[in-house]
Amino acid sequence: MNISKRSKLLVVFLASLSALPPLSIDMGLPGLPGIESDLASAAGKGTLTLSYFLVGFSLAPLFFGPIADRFGRKPILMFTSFVFALATFIAGIMHSFECLLAARLLQGIWYFCRSRGNLSSGDRERYCEGS
Structure with missing residues (x-):
């Protein structure tokens, strides 16, 4: 079975998309004391x-x-990737804690849409039949 170069790139792309939520959670945890001290x-x-x-x-x-x-x-996938990146940028430049919370909420919403939300009901019926 031959796997095309394009298929390999697609797998790498989708794997990197799957790595974003753990990164956006784990990279923020060490910064919590800094957030608390910078934002009154x-x-x-x-x-x-x-x-x-x-x-x-x-x-x-x-x-x-x-x-x-x-x-x-x-x-x-394309739209939500853009909005997730925009929400990440907004979270990075916020000077208000409330605006930071709103940006983090948007990150969570748009991340879901970009990853798990992309499995449509037609795909569920195709891949989950018999369950």
């Missing part, structure tokens, strides 16, 4: 950034599963 309103509340990311990640399936069914996976 964040004193003792730095862990909320992780909570907001996870809340966004868990609420997104309620809304974005049907959108992936309607528009397909590729447009959703």
Whole structure:
């Protein structure tokens, strides 16, 4: 069986997309004391950034599963990758803790849409039949 170079690149691309949520969580944890000291309103509340990311990640399936069914996976993947990068940039330049929380919530929502939300109901029926 020959595997094309394009298939290998696709696997590497999808694997790197799967690595983003652990990175966005794990890279933020060592910075929590810095966030709390730099943003005055964040004193003792730095862990909320992780909570907001996870809340966004868990609420997104309620809304974005049907959108992936309607528009397909590729447009959703491209759009949500852009919005995730934009939310990451916004989180990095925020000077307000509340705006940082909003950006982390958006990161969680758009990450779900980009990764797990891209499995449409047609794919579920195809790959999960018999279960």
